[in-house]
Amino acid sequence: MRALRECRLYGIIDLGYIPRLRDCSRIVEQMVTGGVDLIQLRGKGKSVDALVDLASEIHEITVRSDMPLIVNDHAQIAAQVPVEGVHVGQGDDSIVVARQKAGRHLIVGKSTHSLAQARTARDEGADYIGFGPIFATPTKPDYKPIGLDDIRQVYLEVSVPIFCIGGINVDNLQQVIDAGAKRVVMVSGLLKAHSLVDYARCATDMLA
Numbered sequence: 001m002r003a004l005r006e007c008r009l010y011g012i013i014d015l016g017y018i019p020r021l022r023d024c025s026r027i028v029e030q031m032v033t034g035g036v037d038l039i040q041l042r043g044k045g046k047s048v049d050a051l052v053d054l055a056s057e058i059h060e061i062t063v064r065s066d067m068p069l070i071v072n073d074h075a076q077i078a079a080q081v082p083v084e085g086v087h088v089g090q091g092d093d094s095i096v097v098a099r100q101k102a103g104r105h106l107i108v109g110k111s112t113h114s115l116a117q118a119r120t121a122r123d124e125g126a127d128y129i130g131f132g133p134i135f136a137t138p139t140k141p142d143y144k145p146i147g148l149d150d151i152r153q154v155y156l157e158v159s160v161p162i163f164c165i166g167g168i169n170v171d172n173l174q175q176v177i178d179a180g181a182k183r184v185v186m187v188s189g190l191l192k193a194h195s196l197v198d199y200a201r202c203a204t205d206m207l208a
Contacts, residue, residue, distance in 0.1 A: 001084060002066050003108065004128050004161045007037035008207040009200065010185040012072075013045040013058070015140060017191040027196065028058050032065045034200025036190075040087055043070040055081045068107060075101035085109060085127070090117065095124045111165075113143065115150050115157065122158045128168060129158065130185060133166020134176060139187050140166065152180030170202050177206065 011031045013024055031039060039062055043051050053070065055077050062069040068084035071077045075086045083175050085107025086098050087135060093101065095108045107130040110121040131154055136145050154162055164181040169189035176184060186203060193199035207208040 002037060004038070004068070007068075007161070007163075008183050009036050009204050010038045010040065010163045010165075010183065011036040011190050011200070012040045012042050012090070012185060012187045014187050014191065015041075015046060016139070017188060021050075024054060025057055025061060027191070028061045030196040031190070031200060032061065032067060035204040036067075037204075038068050038070065040070040040072055040185075044073075046183070048074050048076060052077050052080050055083055059083055067069040070109060075099070078102035078104070078106055087111070087130070089110060095121075095126055098183055099124050108165075113146060115154055118154050118158050118162070123159055126159040126160055128163060128164045130163050131187075132164055132168075134164050135167030135172060136182065137167035148175060148179040151176070155180050170199060170206070173206050182207070 018024060034111040041055055041058060051074060055071055058083055059069050070087050071083050072087045072194040073092055075093060079102050080105045085197055086102060087109040087110045088098050111117040111130045112121050116125050118129050118131055122130045133140055133143050133145050151164060163170060163183045164176055165185035168176055168184050168186055190196055190199055
């Protein structure tokens with residue numbers, strides 16, 4: 001399975017952008033073809049049972065490409081599907097509790113919105129952190145953007161892989177890279193692209 005430190009582009013299958021669940025497998029295949037390194041399944045408001053079924057279907061695709069699959073929020077999904085990890089937010093289960101619910105050791109990532117939260121997540125044992133939102137994003141409209149200024153510093157202080165997130169697309173990606181980022185998350189930019197494959201390839205070329 002691909003190591004986190006080798007991952008540069010993190011794609012999120014956000015079901016809020018995918019009205020037909022049957023399209024998810026096709027989108028995952030396109031992400032794989034486009035060179036996305038890591039995928040998260042996020043389904044706010046969906047039942048755990050529905051997410052278990054979808055995670056199982058997606059995992060059959062990602063495992064063939066040695067691509068880690070992360071599920072958002074619901075660590076109990078990882079007790080039923082052999083996904084590689086779980087992602088938790090500031091208001092979700094702790095990293096220790098997430099691993100307990102999964103019933104096994106697995107990747108646990110955590111969302112952070114400041115340098116202080118990034119340091120705390122590192123000390124709690126996070127395997128990676130999401131750092132943002134860098135820009136305003138419709139995915140998280142209630143979160144104030146933290147901007148570019150702390151990116152270089154968080155990379156200096158936090159040794160685990162850091163994925164910048166929040167409103168990042170191919171139009172502003174170079175700004176994020178110039179600010180010190182090595183890894184990014186894309187959500188709406190990827191999912192709404194005219195050609196997801198070409199869009200992902202463009203992003204991976206810039207991150208190379």
